[in-house]
Amino acid sequence: MKALITGGAGFIGSHLCDILIQRGWNVLAVDNLSSGHKKNIAHLFENSSFEFKTYDVTDEEQINEVMNGIDMVYHLAAHPDIRAGNKDPSIDYKDTLLTTKNVLEAMRKNNVKKMFFASTSAVYGNMPETLLSETTGGLEPISYYGACKLASESLISAYAYMNDMNILIFRFPNVVGPRLTHGVIFDFIKKLKENNKELTILGDGKQKKQYIYIDDLINGIIMQSEKMNGRMSLYNISTESFATVTEIADLVCQQMKLENVDYKFTGGKTGWKGDVPTFQYDIRKIKSTGWVYEYTSLEAIQKTLTKIEI
Template sequence: MKALVTGGAGFIGSHLVDRLMEKGNEVRVLDDLSAGSMDNIKRWLDNERFEFIRGDMRDVGVVKDAVEGVDVVFHLAANPEVRIGSQSPEILYETNVLITYNLLEAIKDSNVEYLVFTSSSTVYGDASVIPTPENYAPLEPISVYGGAKLAAEALISGYAHTFRFRALIFRLANIIGERSNHGVIYDFINKLRKNPDELEILGDGTQRKSYLHVSDTVEGMFHIFEHFKGEDKTVDFYNLGNDDWITVKEIAEIVSEGMGLKPRFRFTGGVDGGRGWRGDVKLMRLSIEKAKTTGWKQEMSSYEAVRRTVRELLETM
């Protein structure tokens, strides 16, 4: 299999590249390095089965060249910051919706058979059903980030049905682990290194969400992709998350313990009932029953994933 991984030098993308290469595939990475790092993929640079293209997916020509000759596209390129939507919504449009449109335009004129897209739990918004299943409706994102991900999903579905390729869409919970360079754990570690005596916590600390380690995420993506290839659906959706969830305050306690510190917690109080920022989903836990029917099962709980991620980031940050 020859695969293109957009955003392949990023956090999740680079772990996916590792797995693809270890399985003996040919892999091409397209990344502008705005969020990714060459350090994440440097082990493969001299491998004859690996190719790296530094390019901006807002450039149609770059995207068309990147899809040439590949069988499957794993589309992970995106701006990962949910919070940026309230300050710069145009950035989330360009780096989530526009680049997906450009990719789809290139795919429709190519021999690409499969597109695998990493969407987000944010497409569900403040879901009234928790755990939230894939068929939950109506989808009502409360952030520009969630809206951009949902727009990309809709474009992918429309193009797949119209231009006869198949698309697998993963709605991800909070993904954490080695190489992550944003998110609550990363932020807490940086804050405590600057001031070991006090930790600022956005919101009221009761925000409760599901976390999945990147190793479980990549294993789930590969397992479900193999299952999807054996089915006859044009487009399908799968949640990837955990069976449990954890509060922001509990994460702060785990990070503090991992750093050997006992800081004062200073809660900002947040907005809209204790959220960290406008658009922050306060309660999120996805139903993963559909994913489990394929035979996949996560190795780590949310708590275990957080503890492992703290250890990994303290060793590498």
């Protein structure tokens, strides 16, 4: 069996490469290296079951070229940093929605029938009082990233129906673990390396979100992709716990052995325009399949801090 992983040199994609190869798959990873890094997959370069191409999924010809002979597509390529995309909406359109369209069209042309798609909690928009389930309606994304992911889901639905494809979609929460390239942990460490006496925290520090450790996420992806059935399956995946921004700052300072760091809050309930200060997933659907997570949100963050270079 041969898998194509778009965004294969990225944080999540590189971990997926590792596990699929361990499970006996041949893996072709493609990445334009705009946010992914070769160092994430360098340990696989001598493995005969692994191949890497520095291809850009926004290029129709390139993605069509690598689609021939693929049994399963794991489409992770997207612009990963919600805040960074706010200044230029075309980034999310090109790297998130256009990549999805190109992958689906290449699948159609090459008669590839199975795909996993990485979606996001950002598709729901700001619904702080709602327990978010896969059937929650009235989705109103408030970021370009969330909008392009929701548009991608719609496009996937149409392609799946029109071409008898079998599609699995996970809506991710915040994912943490080794090989992080962005996000609150990454940002705090960078800031504290520059000034270990003071830390600027966007918003009021009370933003409360759900986090999942990379191993728990990958286990869920593998588990569900091995028993895909029907036209399109959609799951929320997360823990059932939360971590606040201030709690994360405390854990980072503790891991870096810093004391009496002065927190400077920028104020307001959100970190930036398009930020969702809190959300809560209903994960009964995926738990009903037998999937379980090992780490709570705070445990996932703590484990990440012990695994990354500080």
